[in-house]
Structures are given as structure tokens and as C-alpha cells.
Amino acid sequence: MSTTEVVRISHSPEETRALGRDLAERLAPGDLICLFGELGAGKTTFMQGLADGLGSPEPATSPSFTLIHEHRGRLRLYHLDLYRVRPRDLADAGIEDVIGSDAVVAVEWAERLPQELRAGALEIHIDFDEADLTTRRFRFNARGPRGARIVDELIQEFDACSRH
Numbered sequence: 001m002s003t004t005e006v007v008r009i010s011h012s013p014e015e016t017r018a019l020g021r022d023l024a025e026r027l028a029p030g031d032l033i034c035l036f037g038e039l040g041a042g043k044t045t046f047m048q049g050l051a052d053g054l055g056s057p058e059p060a061t062s063p064s065f066t067l068i069h070e071h072r073g074r075l076r077l078y079h080l081d082l083y084r085v086r087p088r089d090l091a092d093a094g095i096e097d098v099i100g101s102d103a104v105v106a107v108e109w110a111e112r113l114p115q116e117l118r119a120g121a122l123e124i125h126i127d128f129d130e131a132d133l134t135t136r137r138f139r140f141n142a143r144g145p146r147g148a149r150i151v152d153e154l155i156q157e158f159d160a161c162s163r164h
Helices: 013-024 043-053 087-093 095-099 145-162
Strands: 005-010 032-037 068-071 077-081 104-108 122-129 132-142
Touching: 005 013, 005 145, 013 043, 013 145, 032 043, 043 077, 043 104, 043 122, 077 095, 122 145, 132 145
Parallel strands: 032 104, 032 122, 077 104
Antiparallel strands: 005 132, 068 077, 122 132
């Protein structure tokens, strides 16, 4: 494990979806993706690319009112949105069973997920560029070996592209 963080910049919703599709190529059953960012940062747009990259026939939409959406494709994807969930409601929601499954699990508003459930995750922090509000900065952080594998692959791809 060489590095635990990589940064990517997106200048448009299309580029944000492309980042999601690119990440999807690297995912394996059981991977956990934790998304952090302000309202409107691009979490759901990123999820659209992720679901598309995993071969989901239906587009990803925010599961704010249903908590969990399941997408079937090359890998099963559970898309969770914890925006409206209170900490005391998490235990009753069955989230631990979903995270412990053999599906890819992606969680919007992951700061509401207890630390112990985030162990081993790939964390993606999405920030607005204050100078250009259409630009987003994506920081991919590994919290364990599975996330580190993905970050290392992203770094290798970036290095290979920059040599051409």
C-alpha cells in the first residue's frame, strides 16, 4: 500500500458521472464507498455514474425517502442515503446487514454512519471549488486494504495517462 489518497477534479456533471463509471470498473463484492459532501456537491451525480458503470439498467436516484435503493448489474449495488436518518434510527434500518453483504455498498451522507461501520471503506470527499462552482474536487481516501487497492489503481492509471 503506497498511498492512501488521490485527488481528481471534475468540471461538469458529465465528468462527475465519468469518475463514478471509472471507479465502478475497480470494485469488487463487499466494497464499501462512503461519500461526503455538502448538499449539491455531486454525490448523487457520482452515484449515477457508479450505477451505470456497474451495468444497472435503471439510473441511480437519491433514496432520501426510502433509505436504500438496490441496483442489479455486473455487481449488486446498494445505494444508501442517510440525509434524513437520525443516529437512533440506524439500528432499526438494517444497515449493518447491507454493509456486511457481498454487494457493493455506497453511502451518501456517510458522516452519519458510525465509525465502526466505515472500517475498510473507500471514502470520497467532494468539495466545491470556491472560484468555479461547477468544479468539484474529489478526494479518494483509503481506510483499509480494500480502499488502498482502489486508490493505488487510480494513482497508477493517472501516472500512465500523464506519460502519454
